[in-house]
Amino acid sequence: MIEIKNLHAKIEGKEILKGLNLKVNAGEVHAIMGPNGAGKSTLASILAGREEYEITEGEVTFEGSDLLELSTEERAHLGLFLAFQYPVEIPGVSNVNFLRTAINEIRDAKGEDPISAKDFMAMVREKSKIVELDSSLASRSVNEGFSGGEKKRNEIFQMAMLNPKLAVLDETDSGLDIDALRIVAKGVNTLKSANNATIVITHYQRLLDYIVPDFVHVLYDGRIVKTGNKELALKLEEKGYDWIKEETQVG
Amino acid sequence: MAQYTENELAKDLDKQDYKFGFVTDVETDKIPEGLNEDIIRLISSKKNEPSWLLEYRLKSFEIWKSMAEPNWAHVRYKKPDFQKIIYYAAPTQTKKYESWDDVDPEMKETMAKLGISLEEQKKLTGVAVDFVMDSVSVATSFKSKLKELGIIFCSFSEAVQEYPELVKEHMGTVVPNTDNFYAALNSAVFTDGSFCYIPKGVRCPMELSTYFRINAGGTGQFERTLVIADEGSYVSYLEGCTAPQRDENQLHAAVVELKAMNDAEIKYSTVQNWYPGDENGLGGIFNFVTKRGICETNAKISWTQVETGSAVTWKYPSCILKGDGSIGEFYSVAVTNNYQQADTGTKMIHLGKRTKSTIISKGISAGNSENSYRGLVQIQKNAHGARNFSQCDSLLMTDHCGAHTFPYIECKNPSAQIEHEATTSKIGEDQLFYCKQRGISEEKAISLIVNGYCKEVLNQLPMEFAVEAQKLLAISLEGSVG
Ligand SMILES: Nc1ncnc2c1ncn2[C@@H]1O[C@H](COP(=O)(O)OP(=O)(O)OP(=O)(O)O)[C@@H](O)[C@H]1O
Ligand SMILES: [Mg+2]
Numbered sequence: 001m002i003e004i005k006n007l008h009a010k011i012e013g014k015e016i017l018k019g020l021n022l023k024v025n026a027g028e029v030h031a032i033m034g035p036n037g038a039g040k041s042t043l044a045s046i047l048a049g050r051e052e053y054e055i056t057e058g059e060v061t062f063e064g065s066d067l068l069e070l071s072t073e074e075r076a077h078l079g080l081f082l083a084f085q086y087p088v089e090i091p092g093v094s095n096v097n098f099l100r101t102a103i104n105e106i107r108d109a110k111g112e113d114p115i116s117a118k119d120f121m122a123m124v125r126e127k128s129k130i131v132e133l134d135s136s137l138a139s140r141s142v143n144e145g146f147s148g149g150e151k152k153r154n155e156i157f158q159m160a161m162l163n164p165k166l167a168v169l170d171e172t173d174s175g176l177d178i179d180a181l182r183i184v185a186k187g188v189n190t191l192k193s194a195n196n197a198t199i200v201i202t203h204y205q206r207l208l209d210y211i212v213p214d215f216v217h218v219l220y221d222g223r224i225v226k227t228g229n230k231e232l233a234l235k236l237e238e239k240g241y242d243w244i245k246e247e248t249q250v251g
Numbered sequence: 252m253a254q255y256t257e258n259e260l261a262k263d264l265d266k267q268d269y270k271f272g273f274v275t276d277v278e279t280d281k282i283p284e285g286l287n288e289d290i291i292r293l294i295s296s297k298k299n300e301p302s303w304l305l306e307y308r309l310k311s312f313e314i315w316k317s318m319a320e321p322n323w324a325h326v327r328y329k330k331p332d333f334q335k336i337i338y339y340a341a342p343t344q345t346k347k348y349e350s351w352d353d354v355d356p357e358m359k360e361t362m363a364k365l366g367i368s369l370e371e372q373k374k375l376t377g378v379a380v381d382f383v384m385d386s387v388s389v390a391t392s393f394k395s396k397l398k399e400l401g402i403i404f405c406s407f408s409e410a411v412q413e414y415p416e417l418v419k420e421h422m423g424t425v426v427p428n429t430d431n432f433y434a435a436l437n438s439a440v441f442t443d444g445s446f447c448y449i450p451k452g453v454r455c456p457m458e459l460s461t462y463f464r465i466n467a468g469g470t471g472q473f474e475r476t477l478v479i480a481d482e483g484s485y486v487s488y489l490e491g492c493t494a495p496q497r498d499e500n501q502l503h504a505a506v507v508e509l510k511a512m513n514d515a516e517i518k519y520s521t522v523q524n525w526y527p528g529d530e531n532g533l534g535g536i537f538n539f540v541t542k543r544g545i546c547e548t549n550a551k552i553s554w555t556q557v558e559t560g561s562a563v564t565w566k567y568p569s570c571i572l573k574g575d576g577s578i579g580e581f582y583s584v585a586v587t588n589n590y591q592q593a594d595t596g597t598k599m600i601h602l603g604k605r606t607k608s609t610i611i612s613k614g615i616s617a618g619n620s621e622n623s624y625r626g627l628v629q630i631q632k633n634a635h636g637a638r639n640f641s642q643c644d645s646l647l648m649t650d651h652c653g654a655h656t657f658p659y660i661e662c663k664n665p666s667a668q669i670e671h672e673a674t675t676s677k678i679g680e681d682q683l684f685y686c687k688q689r690g691i692s693e694e695k696a697i698s699l700i701v702n703g704y705c706k707e708v709l710n711q712l713p714m715e716f717a718v719e720a721q722k723l724l725a726i727s728l729e730g731s732v733g
Pocket of ligand 1: 011012014016034035036037038039040041042043052
């Protein structure tokens with residue numbers, strides 16, 4: 001699905017990613033954990049194609065293409081989706097109009113005809129159920145006046161509508177109450193298949209009780225410094241990151 | 252790889268070519284350039300006008316000569332040479348058409364280029380179009396249907412011939428010829444425009460629509476529009492314009508007068524897309540318009556405008572809320588790009604008790620343009636319980652454009668409630684990135700965001716006009732030409 005090799009990236013002269021390696025296969029769920037400021041969101045932004053970062057070394061292959069050569073929208077057309085840590089508000093643009101535009105742009109890129117209004121509305125009804133999104137939120141302006149939790153749920157709703165190959169969820173669990181957490185996790189699990197993959201960035205192992213990862217990675221100081229299974233998340237929850245930092249320094 | 256920075260966006264925006272830059276080759280009957288009493292007499296006689304109208308024109312000319320061109324607006328331009336303007340041009344083929352099929356094929360082509368093909372128009376039942384090319388109305392449709400209801404919708408010159416009493420009674424009562432420099436000029440030399448009268452208690456069943464178009468090179472355009480909604484009537488009036496590409500500046504000084512009698516309602520919508528000048532600021536239309544309406548008791552006037560064109564715009568559609576309980580509304584989107592300058596806004600004059608006004612203004616500036624909102628809310632002594640709400644938002648597309656807000660409030664009655672909100676924001680890189688991450692191209696993303704930003708105003712427009720307005724916004728802000 002995606003393979004990141006020796007990725008180095010800078011912003012404003014400061015190196016944030018310092019040789020990051022990660023491989024994700026179809027059908028897998030990967031969790032990335034790590035202390036604040038380690039570079040988790042930076043990695044997500046770079047994968048999505050944010051321009052501010054300067055990539056100084058390394059390569060990323062996504063579905064056989066050189067990801068770093070593609071524009072943000074081309075990456076989206078290939079099936080890359082980012083659930084934002086801080087979803088953006090777009091006043092005056094309804095969620096449904098936004099999504100219909102997105103879906104049609106993706107279809108257009110694949111040489112397909114635009115979706116019919118009827119099929120689209122049926123899809124909205126079906127997918128909003130997955131995340132138990134209040135139907136009024138679908139017709140409201142994108143994220144405008146949404147509560148923190150509603151924004152996160154809306155991200156998963158969009159993911160359900162766009163049906164990506166690779167979804168990167170950046171702290172989608174933060175700010176969610178227990179019920180919402182369960183609902184979002186259920187949504188992600190429902191959408192999981194043998195043909196897609198998910199990277200879950202989180203601080204809390206709690207989420208991983210619901211979305212069970214195949215791998216847990218620790219991102220520290222711009223690198224993946226440790227990889228394990230679900231047990232690693234439990235250990236981190238219990239012990240914090242100090243032992244990882246020490247290990248890294250010793251190594 | 253499509254890179255995005257504000258600077259690249261700026262570059263993109265600067266390269267907009269004007270979509271409607273073409274000139275229709277129709278034979279035109281012009282009079283010599285320049286302005287003096289003889290020219291005014293010539294215009295009046297060509298139009299076969301009654302003597303009272305000639306006298307009105309001559310008096311207006313005297314008034315105009317005593318006035319100076321105003322300087323207070325936040326715009327800079329080379330003052331027009333009023334002796335270098337041709338004040339009258341009429342297509343030589345001035346015959347009126349009974350049906351669309353009789354219209355000159357070249358005219359049809361022009362309309363097709365404007366996106367209002369005749370075929371489309373014929374299908375658009377419920378829309379009557381009075382197409383003004385240069386200064387003479389060429390075609391008017393749906394007239395007979397309107398006639399059955401007693402509604403008059405015709406060119407101004409026709410109204411002068413057919414309904415002289417109505418014209419004489421109302422013309423100049425909302426915008427007197429002493430009002431301002433451009434209004435005085437218009438009153439002296441106006442060539443044509445539209446006239447509309449809705450009888451008592453009649454609800455006009457269709458949108459009345461006029462497409463204006465400046466066509467002959469070097470021709471000043473001085474439209475005159477008068478809309479009278481008699482007691483308890485309702486009308487929705489649409490005005491839209493595009494102009495061909497020109498190198499020299501063209502002056503446009505229109506006067507629009509609206510009269511809403513007791514319990515009447517007038518909705519007046521404009522989409523303005525005159526040639527804005529090229530990316531270096533060369534050419535383009537100077538648009539100095541005086542638009543005003545009077546509301547009698549419980550009447551309502553609602554101005555909605557989407558302004559994307561013209562090199563210089565100077566325009567303040569206003570409401571005089573004379574009658575108790577009357578309502579004035581102003582919804583505006585003004586887009587400026589390249590070197591365009593717009594100084595636009597409204598005046599709400601509250602005279603009657605419990606009068607109410609709403610002002611929603613959305614400015615969008617791109618390129619090196621300057622976009623100003625100038626609004627006056629005036630509450631007079633007797634306007635007990637008057638209320639106003641104003642919201643003025645500015646959206647900046649680049650770092651080198653300007654947005655300015657000049658709200659003036661004069662309140663002489665302490666029981667009045669006045670609310671004013673203003674915001675300025677820059678089109679967000681975060682918003683654009685969010686859209687692009689979902690697969691939406693930059694162009695579409697800008698269009699989505701801008702249309703979202705203008706939604707409150709666009710919602711006020713009738714359906715078919717709203718679609719046109721969205722297209723215009725997209726054209727003026729994106730590289731979608733061709
Ligand atoms: N635009 C920027 N300018 C300067 N530094 C930046 C910029 N963006 C990110 N950084 C820095 O890069 C580092 C990594 O940030 P990032 O947001 O990727 O961390 P994170 O792992 O997602 O942290 P958190 O767990 O708090 O979300 C931080 O030190 C941050 O301050
Ligand atoms: Mg982060």
